Structure formats: structure tokens, C-alpha cells
Amino acid sequence: MTTVWTPTLSSCIPASLLSHPMLGHVFAATSFSRLVFSHPTGRGALVIAGKTSLIYGFLVVGLRLSGKRALGQMNIYDLVLIVVLANAVQNAMVGEDTTLVGGVIAAITLLVCNRLLTTVFTRSARAERLMVGEPVVLVDHGQLVRSHLRREGITQDQIMEALREHEIDDLRKVRLGVLEADGTISVVPTESTTHRTRRHYRGLRIG
Amino acid sequence: MTEAIFLAAMAARSATVAVVAIVGLRLLGKRQLGSMNIYDLAMIMALANAVQNAMTRGSGHLLVGVVSAATLLAISALVTAVVLRAPRTEGSLVGTPTLLAHDGQLVPAHLRQQGITAEQVMTAVRERGLADLSDTLTVTLEVDGTISVIPKQAQSRRHPHVFPPRLG
Numbered sequence: 001m002t003t004v005w006t007p008t009l010s011s012c013i014p015a016s017l018l019s020h021p022m023l024g025h026v027f028a029a030t031s032f033s034r035l036v037f038s039h040p041t042g043r044g045a046l047v048i049a050g051k052t053s054l055i056y057g058f059l060v061v062g063l064r065l066s067g068k069r070a071l072g073q074m075n076i077y078d079l080v081l082i083v084v085l086a087n088a089v090q091n092a093m094v095g096e097d098t099t100l101v102g103g104v105i106a107a108i109t110l111l112v113c114n115r116l117l118t119t120v121f122t123r124s125a126r127a128e129r130l131m132v133g134e135p136v137v138l139v140d141h142g143q144l145v146r147s148h149l150r151r152e153g154i155t156q157d158q159i160m161e162a163l164r165e166h167e168i169d170d171l172r173k174v175r176l177g178v179l180e181a182d183g184t185i186s187v188v189p190t191e192s193t194t195h196r197t198r199r200h201y202r203g204l205r206i207g
Numbered sequence: 208m209t210e211a212i213f214l215a216a217m218a219a220r221s222a223t224v225a226v227v228a229i230v231g232l233r234l235l236g237k238r239q240l241g242s243m244n245i246y247d248l249a250m251i252m253a254l255a256n257a258v259q260n261a262m263t264r265g266s267g268h269l270l271v272g273v274v275s276a277a278t279l280l281a282i283s284a285l286v287t288a289v290v291l292r293a294p295r296t297e298g299s300l301v302g303t304p305t306l307l308a309h310d311g312q313l314v315p316a317h318l319r320q321q322g323i324t325a326e327q328v329m330t331a332v333r334e335r336g337l338a339d340l341s342d343t344l345t346v347t348l349e350v351d352g353t354i355s356v357i358p359k360q361a362q363s364r365r366h367p368h369v370f371p372p373r374l375g
Binding site: 096122189 | 213219231235252254259260261262333334
């Protein structure tokens, strides 16, 4: 395999290129295939997988403790926090490792950890309530549930706004108003004509 | 010449990482973008950073970044072109819709397989303006990650002004 395509760099680059800013750090790699399919040692691979799963666990616990759970209620500062957080943990996951396989191992570890967490949520409604939050009834048969409004920090104006967005002008026409775990407010009208929810609280609407 | 070889190697690395990410996301069923929670978002962001060194070999050179980005864009365009020309590949590349509930009954095997919780299904039902799962005919996880809900007697109720009552 490697005999077909082995332009040994050290033999074919002029000395002036060896100090080239882009090629300067390529000395270690001697062939194209090694340049592409580089990999850490077996021990290094284990270290990357271990560090990545630790970081994932830390992110989950940290986000849970900071109380940021609802994507729909995310503002621009929360989004910046997530992006910066991801950058902050980069070196802790792969460190100085610049190999292809090292990155792939980190990626697969993250995917598997996330799938495990999702599986826990589908198996245990209790874990889901604890980590993702639970829906809260805000309006019950035309009556505001004031204690819930206070606890969730939702004002009456916000409720009325949600109703108007569902083309309802009167609280009495609402059978059920629910603050969902993702931060949106769903409205079920008294007469069961179907209305589409505007995801007005969802700052980050994907898909 | 050697610079070209180096850039080609970086393109090959970017392509490999992209293919692994696509296959990994498909295999692990994380396609419900519409019902992402904050832990999923953190995972995606961390994922992007974790593969950064693997794509560019830690090189901060402008040309390497351009080549890497161009490779990713080209792969994305390639997938779109393949799906457009060979619709049969859409099922395996993009996925197929999954039935989550039928006649008011959840399909637990499909929920588990897709990593969707019963609460997420109920949220979609309420967001459609229905109070109970028994009011639905079907609940489907679409390939774009949204959960679509078809209520019972959908047509006669949704367009009373289009269909005269005697037809309903």
C-alpha cells in the first residue's frame, strides 16, 4: 500500500522549505499516507477516550447545575457560553494530539456518551425530569395557575402574548396552557380545533 | 509540490473526519434536531472542537483552513447531489420517517430506537393544540427532526370553510 505512494518529504523538499511556516511541523511525517492516517499510541487513544468522556460528564453536570436546560429560552449570551465552553474543553479532550485517529476517537466517544444519556432519558422518566425538566401547567380550564407562573417567572402578559399567537383572544377559551421543558408555551383551546404552536420562545429553531 | 501534497493530505483528513461524523450521527440516531436538548447542543459543539486537530493537524495556516473548509463544503454538496440523482439512497443517507404513535398508542420500540421520550411526544402533541395522545391519528418523527402530529378527523375540522359541513 505505502509503496505505491511514498513521496518522502525529507528527500524531496529543498532545505529552504524546511523552515516554511506551514511545513515546519511536518518533519515527523515522512509519507502521504502517514500524513493522513496518523494515529496515537494505544495508550494515547485510551487517554483521549477517557478524557473526552470525563469532559462530557463535566459538561452535562455543569450545564445542569447552572440551570441552563431549555434551548427555547436560550438567549445570545447562553449561546456564546456554549460555544466558548466547547472551545475551552478542546485541549482537555485531545490535548497536543494532532492525529486523525485521535480526533475520531474523541468524536466517537462524545457520540456514544450522548447516546447513553439519551437512552437513560428514554428508559427513566425520573432522570428526564431531573435533567431536562418537566412541563408545567400555566393555564387550567381558563384559570391562571398563579403559583406556577411565579415559580417559572412567566408574566401574565407573556401568557396573553402566547394566546394571541395562537389566535385566541380570551383566557376563557383556553383548556390548557403548558410551559414545555424546551421553553415553549403550548396552548390547547377549549373547542378542539387544531392550532399550530408558534415557537415564539425558541431562540434557536433548528430543523 | 510538497505544499500540494501537504494540502491534499489535509483535505483527505477533513474528508475522513466528515465521513466518520456523518456515519456516527446516522448510526447513533441523533437526527432529531427539532427536539434537541441543551446536552445535545453541547455535544455537537464539543464534537466540532474535538475533531479540529484531526482535520488540520493543528496547523493554523490560512491555506490549510481554506482547503479543509472547502473539502467539507464539497462533501455536503456531494451528498445533496447523490440524494437528488439517486432517490433510493435518501433512505440510508438522510433517514426515513419513523412512526412514534398510532391511533393514540405509543410505539415504544421506535421511541427507544430514536432516543425520543414519551414526554417529547406529548410536548409535540400539545404544541399542535391537542390535549391528549388519544386525539391523534399518527405521530411521526420526520427526517428533519421535527415531530409531526395528525389529529383524528383532521380534514373536516381544519378547513370548515373549505369543505361544506354536509361533506364533513
